[in-house]
Amino acid sequence: xxxxxxxxxxxPNASFCDPLMSWTDLFSNEEYYPVFEHQTACDSYWTSVHxxxxxxxxxxxWLQFCCDQYKLDANCxxxxxxxxxxxxxxxxxxxxxxxxxxxxxxxxxxILQNIxxxxxxxxNDAEETKATIKDYADSSCLKTGIKSQDCHTHSRTSLQSSxxxxxxxDLLLSPExxxxxxxxxxxxxxxxxxxxxxxLAKMWGQRKKNDRMTYEKLSRALRYYxxxxxxxxxxxxLVYKFGKNAHGWQEDxx
DNA sequence: GTCGGGTTTCCTGTTT
DNA sequence: AAAACAGGAAACCCGA
Numbered sequence: 001x002x003x004x005x006x007x008x009x010x011x012p013n014a015s016f017c018d019p020l021m022s023w024t025d026l027f028s029n030e031e032y033y034p035v036f037e038h039q040t041a042c043d044s045y046w047t048s049v050h051x052x053x054x055x056x057x058x059x060x061x062w063l064q065f066c067c068d069q070y071k072l073d074a075n076c077x078x079x080x081x082x083x084x085x086x087x088x089x090x091x092x093x094x095x096x097x098x099x100x101x102x103x104x105x106x107x108x109x110x111i112l113q114n115i116x117x118x119x120x121x122x123x124n125d126a127e128e129t130k131a132t133i134k135d136y137a138d139s140s141c142l143k144t145g146i147k148s149q150d151c152h153t154h155s156r157t158s159l160q161s162s163x164x165x166x167x168x169x170d171l172l173l174s175p176e177x178x179x180x181x182x183x184x185x186x187x188x189x190x191x192x193x194x195x196x197x198x199x200l201a202k203m204w205g206q207r208k209k210n211d212r213m214t215y216e217k218l219s220r221a222l223r224y225y226x227x228x229x230x231x232x233x234x235x236x237x238l239v240y241k242f243g244k245n246a247h248g249w250q251e252d253x254x
Numbered sequence: 255g256t257c258g259g260g261t262t263t264c265c266t267g268t269t270t
Numbered sequence: 271a272a273a274a275c276a277g278g279a280a281a282c283c284c285g286a
Contacts, residue, residue, distance in 0.1 A: 162260090163260075163261090164260085164261075197273090197274085208261090208262090210262080212262090212263090213262085215273090215274085216263095216273090216274080216275095217261090217262060217263065217264090218262095219274075219275075219276095220261090220262075220263085220264095220275095220276090220277085221260080221261055221262075223275080223276065223277070224260080224261075224277095235275095237269095237270070237273085237274055237275075238274075
């Protein structure tokens with residue numbers, strides 16, 4: 001039942017959001033901010049917690065949501081700059097957001113400030129909110145003259161890679177999120193090992209909002225990459241190797 | 255609407 | 271015996 005991240009299912013509807021509602025009210029309403037079956041209390045989704053109390057994981061989920069919802073280019077975002085708790089995030093200045101994510105940083109700062117001041121009433125009307133963000137984007141582009149390509153000077157680590165192999169690659173490149181699920185066997189040759197196969201499948205399932213994902217199914221998808229040269233066979237259990245058509249994993253090319 | 259890429263799901267058989 | 275691998279087949283999802 002992890003179709004949680006879609007706008008319609010986890011954001012409150014218009015009738016719920018009362019501008020006078022306190023943060024406590026806003027975030028403690030489980031009808032609208034459910035704790036999912038597979039989640040423990042400390043594993044709650046970002047929407048169930050006030051931004052100042054977000055964990056690093058909540059911050060990551062929020063970034064992922066913003067990228068998905070507002071089509072922000074994840075390549076703009078330097079993950080290491082956002083490897084912070086909610087409290088630290090809330091204390092970041094707009095300049096620090098821009099430093100961390102270029103023009104996207106401005107949007108993220110704008111979105112965060114709106115969540116902090118308005119709660120999720122900011123998200124009441126998806127289209128209206130998108131338009132607000134777009135207006136903001138347009139005005140800040142005019143104001144700053146920043147071109148979208150400039151974003152690409154920031155970290156290439158993607159937070160929301162749509163392809164499995166990119167997800168795996170980015171997990172290998174993000175020790176903060178990796179949690180020992182994957183590890184390099186030979187960094188130069190692109191050989192890596194799946195240490196926690198079930199955890200990897202669960203994480204991929206969360207990424208794809210599919211709680212029925214298993215390592216068996218994930219590994220079938222990985223095996224299809226042998227055909228396309230994204231991965232190469234390594235005849236050892238749980239060991240894979242990036243192929244000639246995989247990019248972005250080499251240390252010296254990051 | 256449809257087409258294609260990228261999975262996801264299911265399956266049977268094999269290997270470690 | 272259990273977990274992982276292998277790969278065919280078909281369904282599914284989503285963006286173009």
